[in-house]
Amino acid sequence: MGASLAQLDYMAPSSVDEAVKALMASSAAKVLAGGTDLIVQMRAGRAKPGAVLDLKRIAGAVGIRREADGGFVIGAATPGAAIGEHAALAQAWPGVVEATNLIGSTQIQGRASLGGNLCNASPAADSVPAMIAARAIAVIVGPKGRREAPVETIQAGPGRTTLGPGEFILEFKLPARPARSADAYLRLIPRTEMDIAVVGAGVSLTLNADGSVAEAYVSLGAVAPTCLLVAAAGQALAGTKLEPAALDALDAAARAACNPISDKRGTAEYRTKIAGVLARRSAQIAYDRAKARA
Amino acid sequence: MSKKHITATVNGDPAEFLTDPGTTLLDALRDELGLTGSKEGCGSGDCGACSVIVDGRLVCSCLMLAVEAEGRRIETIEGLAHGSELHPLQQKFLEHAALQCGFCTPGLLVASKALLDANPDPTEEEARYWLAGNLCRCTGYDKVIRAVLDAAAEMRQERRVA
Numbered sequence: 001m002g003a004s005l006a007q008l009d010y011m012a013p014s015s016v017d018e019a020v021k022a023l024m025a026s027s028a029a030k031v032l033a034g035g036t037d038l039i040v041q042m043r044a045g046r047a048k049p050g051a052v053l054d055l056k057r058i059a060g061a062v063g064i065r066r067e068a069d070g071g072f073v074i075g076a077a078t079p080g081a082a083i084g085e086h087a088a089l090a091q092a093w094p095g096v097v098e099a100t101n102l103i104g105s106t107q108i109q110g111r112a113s114l115g116g117n118l119c120n121a122s123p124a125a126d127s128v129p130a131m132i133a134a135r136a137i138a139v140i141v142g143p144k145g146r147r148e149a150p151v152e153t154i155q156a157g158p159g160r161t162t163l164g165p166g167e168f169i170l171e172f173k174l175p176a177r178p179a180r181s182a183d184a185y186l187r188l189i190p191r192t193e194m195d196i197a198v199v200g201a202g203v204s205l206t207l208n209a210d211g212s213v214a215e216a217y218v219s220l221g222a223v224a225p226t227c228l229l230v231a232a233a234g235q236a237l238a239g240t241k242l243e244p245a246a247l248d249a250l251d252a253a254a255r256a257a258c259n260p261i262s263d264k265r266g267t268a269e270y271r272t273k274i275a276g277v278l279a280r281r282s283a284q285i286a287y288d289r290a291k292a293r294a
Numbered sequence: 295m296s297k298k299h300i301t302a303t304v305n306g307d308p309a310e311f312l313t314d315p316g317t318t319l320l321d322a323l324r325d326e327l328g329l330t331g332s333k334e335g336c337g338s339g340d341c342g343a344c345s346v347i348v349d350g351r352l353v354c355s356c357l358m359l360a361v362e363a364e365g366r367r368i369e370t371i372e373g374l375a376h377g378s379e380l381h382p383l384q385q386k387f388l389e390h391a392a393l394q395c396g397f398c399t400p401g402l403l404v405a406s407k408a409l410l411d412a413n414p415d416p417t418e419e420e421a422r423y424w425l426a427g428n429l430c431r432c433t434g435y436d437k438v439i440r441a442v443l444d445a446a447a448e449m450r451q452e453r454r455v456a
């Protein structure tokens with residue numbers, strides 16, 4: 001074990017109040033959900049918290065519940081495997097569930113969480129574009145109480161979030177689905193498994209009774225310092241039935257939003273091109289799913 | 295930093311140990327409980343050699359703190375065989391020569407057990423995806439997959455007879 005972990009303190013409070021107090025008292029503390037990013041970073045010496053605060057003993061931080069209105073609430077530390085096993089959630093939000101289950105191996109799925117994936121703040125986080133397209137809301141608790149914020153407002157840049165001192169995400173809300181709605185998420189990796197997205201694209205849409213798009217949301221990952229909500233891309237689909245011209249407009253809007261880096265996974269030019277391609281394909285999958293539910 | 299006292303269930307038996315908050319579950323299993331079957335390959339969650347099952351979920355024990363194990367139910371490779379009687383997965387790994395150096399084998403067996411607990415009749419594709427987080431640099435995986443599918447078939451047969 002590396003020396004970086006030797007001086008660690010561990011806290012596992014059972015209530016939100018206790019957790020917030022502990023975080024306020026220990027500015028060197030990091031919040032621990034599944035640990036599949038945090039513990040890797042600690043072991044590599046890239047993160048050196050004086051303490052970790054484990055969320056998993058707090059009521060609501062682990063588990064999935066359905067609201068009376070048909071929406072879902074997912075605890076921020078719920079493991080991906082539990083999200084994948086939840087049949088009603090997978091039925092309502094197949095894109096969010098597929099994106100979550102793309103993170104890492106079976107072993108990683110046993111621990112990795114939506115809260116961790118978002119707050120690790122990688123632009124390539126797979127679940128984040130799917131949550132943004134789904135209009136997911138983060139329920140944040142902290143010293144000033146409880147507040148809610150759209151998921152796209154949480155990432156501030158690679159490894160940075162907009163959460164204030166003492167704040168953490170307790171759970172996520174996914175809204176109830178109107179009829180004729182569906183979502184999808186696709187990512188490109190050079191292998192079939194166990195890799196990090198070169199580009200990710202999430203699309204969520206609702207159709208009118210005539211099969212035209214009533215509203216659509218498009219989010220892209222790994223093409224900018226944070227995952228993006230691309231309003232113009234969603235608007236490009238509104239009123240259409242995903243005719244070739246509509247998909248061309250979607251593709252152009254997605255590419256226009258890109259501001260990627262070039263690295264070993266792909267050049268900026270390649271990522272930009274692929275963002276358009278994946279946006280088209282995700283939109284088509286979401287559209288076909290929504291039509292099948294009509 | 296003072297050591298923490300942890301009580302958990304390991305392979306069906308109550309277990310207690312003292313640990314530093316920064317110690318991984320893998321190190322506590324190996325150094326405090328003497329369960330050295332779980333291996334450290336990468337230490338970063340990529341190779342699966344440290345795979346254990348915690349409250350029914352397959353995890354990398356190198357990416358879990360030992361203090362998180364308080365009150366949890368842990369299954370390791372040491373709990374797979376019944377006394378001197380090998381688990382069908384272990385027997386099939388031998389018969390199919392699904393190991394060479396053996397370093398990845400405990401992790402592959404625990405991950406395969408978790409697979410068959412969740413899905414007693416996996417397809418080859420399902421088995422390959424499930425085990426994608428277990429790296430083996432010797433076998434090329436084919437013999438591993440054959441052993442797992444053969445063990446699954448035998449365990450289904452045993453259940454029908456029983």
